[in-house]
Each structure stands twice: as structure tokens, then as C-alpha cells.
Amino acid sequence: MSDTADTDAAPSDEAAGGTQAAPRFSIRAQYIKDYSFENPNAPGSLAPSDEKPAINVNVDVGAKPLGGVNYETQLRVTAEAKRGDMILFVVELLYGATISAEHFPAERVEPLCLVEVPRIIFPFARRLIAEATREGGFAPLLIDPVNFAVLYRRKLEARAAEQEGSEAAV
Numbered sequence: 001m002s003d004t005a006d007t008d009a010a011p012s013d014e015a016a017g018g019t020q021a022a023p024r025f026s027i028r029a030q031y032i033k034d035y036s037f038e039n040p041n042a043p044g045s046l047a048p049s050d051e052k053p054a055i056n057v058n059v060d061v062g063a064k065p066l067g068g069v070n071y072e073t074q075l076r077v078t079a080e081a082k083r084g085d086m087i088l089f090v091v092e093l094l095y096g097a098t099i100s101a102e103h104f105p106a107e108r109v110e111p112l113c114l115v116e117v118p119r120i121i122f123p124f125a126r127r128l129i130a131e132a133t134r135e136g137g138f139a140p141l142l143i144d145p146v147n148f149a150v151l152y153r154r155k156l157e158a159r160a161a162e163q164e165g166s167e168a169a170v
Contacts, residue, residue, distance in 0.1 A: 021103040025112060030121055033074065034094040037132040038087075045088045046137045053081040053088050059146050063113035066098065071109065073097050073117040075125050079133075079141055091132045091141070095125040114155070115148045122146060 039045055060076045075095045081088040097117055101109055122145070130140035 023102070023104045023108065025099050025101040025104070025116075027117065027120065028070070028098045028100055030095070030097045030124060032093070032128070033096045034092065035128065035132070036090075036092050037136050038090045039136050040090075041086050041088070042137065045083075045086060049083060051083050053083045055079060055081045055141065057141075057143055059143075059151070061114050061118045061148065061151060063110070063117075069100050069102050069104075071099050071101060071113050073099065073113045073121070075118050075121055077125050077129055077143065079129060079143070081138070081141075089133060089136055089138060091129055091136075093125055093128055093132075095121060095128070097121045111152060114152045118146070118148045122148075 057077070057079045062074045062076070064072050064074075066072055073096065075093075075097075077093045077095070078091070080090045097120075099113070099117055101112055104112060126143050130142055133139070133141040
């Protein structure tokens with residue numbers, strides 16, 4: 001798949017005389033749904049130290065239908081930095097995108113919303129996290145790229161395990 005999200009210019013199979021239009025999607029909007037930065041122990045947390053902070057970053061993705069061919073993808077990023085028992089900072093971001101997915105088979109919509117769209121919007125969320133930590137008095141937190149296909153496979157495996165567990169309980 002190309003790096004561009006808007007494929008409205010792609011010719012459809014219908015135009016070529018086929019019976020089914022080619023799948024296409026476009027990102028209609030990107031937005032911050034929730035964004036917070038906490039530096040609860042400032043100014044003590046900003047004091048120089050030889051001890052490197054422990055930084056824990058979590059990334060999660062969710063999606064929901066908005067009606068018709070429209071969907072919302074939500075990318076949740078949380079990061080917490082500690083030095084010993086002292087919390088240095090906590091940053092939380094819920095970043096969203098609405099998309100239009102035309103002519104997609106039902107089985108391809110979920111991977112589109114949970115893999116492709118997050119791959120496209122992640123750099124914007126990453127930049128917001130880096131800016132928040134920099135503006136909070138710390139070095140910018142540059143989150144490593146995320147393999148959203150691996151996250152999606154884990155979700156599928158967890159869903160399958162949950163279904164097996166509920167079937168075994170019956």
C-alpha cells in the first residue's frame with residue numbers, strides 16, 4: 001500500500017467495465033481527543049541526575065464504526081518516566097482519525113482501521129508526545145516506531161483465547 005492515505009483518484013473497476021469498485025480509503029480528519037502532561041514533582045524532578053530515568057511507554061489502538069463507510073481510529077499513547085520512586089512525568093494522548101473506507105470487504109475494514117490508519121497517524125502523535133515532554137522541561141521523548149501489525153495480531157490472539165475460554169466454560 002502506498003504512503004498516501006487519500007486514494008480518491010484511483011480508478012474503480014466499475015469505470016473499467018468491471019462489476020466491483022476497487023477499495024479505497026481516505027483520512028477525513030485527524031484530531032486530539034485527550035492530551036495531558038503531568039510533572040507532579042517539579043521542580044525536584046527537573047534537577048540534574050546521573051541516574052537515568054525508567055520510561056514506560058504503552059500504545060494501544062481502537063476503532064469503531066461511525067455509520068456507512070465511515071470509521072474512527074483512536075491511538076492511545078501513555079508514557080511515564082520515573083527516577084527511583086519519583087515520578088518525573090506522565091503524558092497521555094488520545095489521538096483520533098476519521099476515515100472513509102469505500103468498497104472494502106468487511107474482513108478488511110478492521111485491519112485497515114487497526115494497522116494502516118495508525119501507521120499513518122502515528123508520526124503526528126509521536127510529535128505531540130515529544131513536544132509535551134520538551135515543554136515540560138525534559139528532553140523530547142522520541143517514541144520508537146510501532147509495528148501495528150504485531151499489535152493487531154496480539155489482539156486477534158487474545159480475542160481467540162478469550163473465545164476458547166468462554167466456549168470451554170459452557
